[in-house]
Amino acid sequence: MIKKFLSLQWKEFTRSSSFQKGIAIKILLIIAALYFIGMAILLGSGMFFLIREIYSDKYNIEVDPLVIVNNFLIFWFLLDLMIRYFMQQMPVMNIKPLMTLPIKQKTIIHFLLGKTTISFFNILPLFIFIPFSIVLLVHEYSALHVIAWFISVMAITQVLNFLNILVNKSNTVFYIIVGLLITLVGLEYLYINEYFDAFKISALFGMLFNGLYNHPYLVVIPIGLAIFLYRLNFDYLNKRFYLDSAISKQIKEVETSDLSWMNRFGTLATFLKIDVRMIWRNKRPKQVLIMSCFFLFYGLFFFTQKSYDNMPAMKAFASIFITAGFLFSFGQLVPSWDSEHYKMLMSQNIPYRKYLESKWYLMVLAVFISFILSTPYIYFGWDTYAMIAAGASFNIGINSFVTLFGGALNRVPVKLNEKAKAFSNTQGFNPTQLLIALPKMLLPVLLFYIPYFLTDYNLNAGIITLAVSGAVGLIFRNFFLTQIEKVYQKGKYKTIEAFSEN
Incomplete structure (x- = not known):
């Protein structure tokens, strides 16, 4: 009988519709x-x-x-x-x-x-x-x-x-x-x-x-x-x-909360409320939120080791991660989080731009909160804290847009109600995300190290360059969102079809 079970498992694996895709x-x-x-x-x-x-x-x-x-x-x-x-x-x-x-x-x-x-x-x-x-x-x-x-x-x-x-x-x-x-x-x-x-x-x-x-x-x-x-x-x-x-269907008591204060954001409030309720009510996004908090401690692996004192580029790398926990873990699965009701969202009389802006504001808010929570890193010196601030600026002005762009190439759904661990579940993951992750991690290191090296190892030059790059990204915010919107609009119906197949 065990042999029969193994045979059934193998057939289920090879005959599934997602076998070739995955x-x-x-x-x-x-x-x-x-x-x-x-x-x-x-x-x-x-x-x-x-x-x-x-x-x-x-x-x-x-x-x-x-x-x-x-x-x-x-x-x-x-x-x-x-x-x-x-x-x-x-x-x-x-x-x-x-x-x-x-x-x-x-x-x-x-x-x-x-x-x-x-x-x-x-x-x-x-x-x-x-x-x-x-x-x-x-x-x-x-x-x-x-x-x-x-x-x-x-x-x-x-x-x-x-x-x-x-x-x-x-x-x-x-x-x-x-x-x-x-x-x-x-x-x-x-x-x-x-x-x-x-x-x-x-x-x-x-x-x-x-x-x-x-x-x-x-x-x-x-x-x-x-x-x-x-x-x-x-x-x-x-x-x-x-x-x-x-x-039998499992009956769960859903906790409600008054989110009327979000109405001040206008049409963005509709999408913001959906995201907040999704995170609050579902296990996988809630665990992603919890795990993103652990990114705040990432700097301890670098700032407490004397061996990294002569490797400022690695400290810059760590500074990016400290405030990018939610952006990396939650943001990379946009729009997969909404796959179960994506068709309904796209049928509403709400501009696609507002949908993207709501995701962007959510990631920016998470980066800002992470930066506030990283204040204890002042213990390691003001240069370290300035580096974290520059990393937060880069995450807001550059990485947030790169993450949104990567979402346009992600058409793998996430089933929120499926009983699965948040980080063992490969739903929403595809190899393209690995390529999109490279500029998010390597670009800030280069932006820091190149001016640092050219100015005879001046730490401030690297920090300023990293911070300014984020500020420039904010200045061109509307341009970036417009270009990203075009990519989403172009693949809108392919995304709906992909989400409907699962």
Whole structure:
């Protein structure tokens, strides 16, 4: 029966109407997967030697690389669980027709859960820890202990897999995981830099994972926990596996809000209200909004590292991202967000220009709010904050128009009511967006670096050029919107046809 399920899944995949359309995306995803697998193998093969070399050169001490890996495994698992929350989905299978056939309910559920165990998130750790375990064996670590430790790590990976299935609809759990990860990383950072006598979190959790290596019989604990969670998931699905619950309509109470204050924007208010309500009521745009807030912390990866002090172009790159979270994540899916009612919108007696302006104002407002929220970066110096301000100017005056133009080439719909994770869902994505993303990221770096280099490494020259480019874009705002409108109008009916096919 499992063989029959696999055959049905393959036929569904190859015979779907979107198979040919999405082949380019699938190729890109395969290339990305192969890249991450290759990097994982390199990491797993070189981790032992890299750890030993770092501690020998920097701290002048000899360490056991396995102990160091065990100390930081907790951070790996928490990060893994956080990424799974957004990226991993329950395998989609058309089970409604199967409910009326003489197929055992338990068989279908076992197949669904079995598919999750071989997801990319569970396979990738194999390419890290198998090479690492082989290196341990080559260096004469106990074979029994290494194998037991490896099985434990893989079992914990499956624990995270089944745990994610149970909690993936709970935002509260996600916030707890993020808060815990930030707290642990913060305490570890404070301990390393000796700001005060904080707990060495890595060593505390390292004792647990070292115990799994030192006492091989403890492997039964993670294995038992994985089996327990598998059974818990099985019972959860088994109790809800009924035809009436599958075909019945879900009634939801919709929260209303008074948006009459937007009427001051005239005809733009119609589209602005639609966007605000869409973000408020639907999971995917709401998660995109939440994730865009994380872009505000992007600068911490660059501004806190002394190695980037002599690389101002990279800081300029980071400055663009700090205020461009919503613009990049939400803006790139214009007009796909409106795909379900796009035909209705286009039939209204409202100029297309107003539709585009409403999207532009929404992105500009998000950039402005992000810039206000980035004020704490003054801590790193006024030059840094000036660079962020210049990046915000570029995002408003240039990147907003480039993003709108890219939307004219995007005819892949987004189904807001589909139960899918915001960032695993490839709806609305196409390879053209990758090409459109290049000028949004590379152009500001060039605009900063060229005058910076020509003026004998004058930081102010690069900042001023970046800021002025955004101001020039605002001056020619009407010209840009007019040209973008022409592109949208030219492909209007092709877009309607593409959205109607799905």
